[in-house]
Amino acid sequence: MPIQVLMPALSPTMEKGNLAKWLKKEGEPIKSGDVIAEIETDKATMEVEATDEGTLGRILIPEGTADVAVNTPIAMILADGENAADLAKAPAPAAKAAESAPPAEAKAEAPQPKAAAHPTAPAAVSEPEPEVPEGTEFITQTIREALRDAMAEEMRRDGDVFIMGEEVAEYQGAYKVTQGLLQEFGARRVIDTPITEHGFAGVGVGAAMAGLKPVVEFMTFNFAMQAIDQIINSAAKTLYMSGGQMGCSIVFRGPNGAAARVAAQHSQDYSAWYSQIPGLKVIAPFSAADYKGLLKAAIRDPNPVIFLENEVLYGHTGEVPKLDDYVVPIGKARVVRKGKDVTIISWSMGMTYALKAAEELAKEGIEAEVIDLRTLRPMDTETIIASVQKTGRAVTVEEGWQQSGVGAEVAARIMEHAFDYLDAPVARVSGKDVPMPYAANLEKLALPSVAEVVAAAKAVSYR
Amino acid sequence: MAAPKKSVVVKESGQEKANGSPPEFTKAQELAALRDMLLIRRFEEKAGQLYGMGAIGGFCHLYIGQEAVVVGMQMALKQGDQVITGYRDHGHMLACGMDAKGVMAELTGRRGGYSKGKGGSMHMFSMEKNFYGGHGIVGAQVSLGTGLAFANRYRGNDNVALAYFGDGAANQGQVYESFNMAELWKLPVVYVIENNRYAMGTSVSRASAQSDFSKRGASFNIPGKQVDGMDVRAVKAAADEAVAWCRAGNGPFILEMQTYRYRGHSMSDPAKYRTRDEVEKVRHESDPIEQVRNRLLAAKVGEDELKKIDAEVREIVNASADFAQRDPEPDPSELWTDIYR
């Protein structure tokens, strides 16, 4: 049966075009791949290539015809052994493919009014904190040591876990977080990389795609901007784009946020950046115990995890349970201080301001409840809402910028889920909307302060 | 191809002589190569057709003209070796043995596609066939492929990773970051640069200070070789050498495949940056499929035998196109799956 040549589309949006020119005449032999005609739209000219072999039997649309609709038959090709008499047998023009395809089941449902209500949207884990059995011994450790122990324990447990980054091995870590790991695990598993963030992030993701479990240390997250393409485009999105076939279990960790007196390029908080990305989990702990338990959880998690540490906190000490395997579930906030008057929500370094402010407020008779989010994605909305339903007032505290910040997200969730409980608009305390200055006095002004948190808590309490 | 008959430049102690032709294929090899290249060609033509009909959306980058590269490379691999490439990936998937139906159905965004319709033309994967994508960011697959090789070395197996990328991608910074690490750590990765002379509308000479891509690893001491990528035998011979080099633990190897794409960069490329004569010349003088067909005919293989291959291939392609248009779109609930595991 003769084969119809249809008017092709140059782009998915093209509906019609002009048949500019025929390059083959009726009766001429045609091989697949031969250019037979030129078509044009207002944007471009394109060649029509034959995909079948035979003879150009008949030209149905003469050259110079304008506004030929896509999928209109423009010519007929006769197969070997066919002749002009066969042209009559050509099938009716094919229906537009999109229409002949079975209708897609009902269009994707309209967005749910309550985003968190969707059953498969990543819900915050609500498992209880692992019980720390009574009589458990605690050891006082710096956060730096807690991180090191977490990595060492996971490396002992699983031979696929390895660490790579700049100065992690021989130098023992730019901030000494990986101290001793090279000595225990050797150069095969504790790998010094060249200064090449984009490249080694990609190498880490590739290794994870092949089934290994890399811990990629960035000397600081400021430098991870060079690698952010691999983190987001390759690590976070591949599971989805592969229809669930290929994920990657990888942890990107390192200090995040303002250090001290290092100015704008070395003092930025990336909490909001990463917490926007579906496919990533984002953790930013405050206490030494959480640093340990959450890093262990992050390394075991089958998804890409951003683990935001804080340089200023590295030297802080805390009580860490002396257990063989202390793992803190991802996605669970913790009420660090109970109170009934106002909820203060923060994480990581922001907790230092929040907790000091709560003490100040207590002196003035305001009982603040302080929540440490610990995980930013998935965010534990439940714990926040439960508290705000009790206090009716909320203040968020972050070192990052206010616009599109994590505080903005928390405020939106409170508005969506606890609007009727609010006695005042949510207040945000944040880093100022400027690059971080170097001068000591200006740097202090650029960061949040205890006084600002106190003032905000009082403002929402109308005191 | 500036010079389709151009000799293979032998930099290392290759088996072929400079100016010599590559080692002959057996008849079975010729027939297998012909079939695999034809499958890609016909598949791509059909994809172009479905695109024209509106059944395939978005970007669709066809591999027509470059078939000898993946087919020849694949002939040098063994079970367990990994392959990764960019967005011009349909040929690589078919060469890896992935099912034409699953690939075509992904192009049409249907549930039976390799990524359940959620990846599309540029993002498909098969753990079973060790095909690691399918990546849309120019150059990203070079670091990722280096990571695959890293995993081989970490595990101490003798698998080799092939990382394919274009002449345009070869100018990305992360490529050199990866070259450095690969040589430093002796990773078993073959970097296959598919030099098809254009990155979208930019010719190599307008974008590359060093247009001999086989030299791009020179400052890292990575051996490299320019290969006539239109001759599947030359590709296979170079692939054998490069893969053996990597498998023996010597580190990475660079192959510059001199090839040509006949079609536009993607379906919506009017291709004003080159003349029709240029395309026609390559097509008539060095088409990779015609080369094999002519050798087979000269060796007295009957037209019938070749027609049988043609018919078999057309049937696979037509069946894939039918399936890809009949298969339903993904269930709306799929919107929310595969974000975390």
Ligand SMILES: Cc1ncc(C[n+]2csc(CCOP(=O)(O)OP(=O)(O)O)c2C)c(N)n1
């Ligand atoms: C990082 C990045 N920049 C730009 C693009 C847009 N883009 C897609 S393909 C392409 C040209 C690449 O050419 P080449 O590497 O030679 O591969 P070819 O298309 O010839 O196979 C460009 C600029 C992209 N996808 N990613």
Ligand SMILES: [Mg+2]
């Ligand atoms: Mg190119």
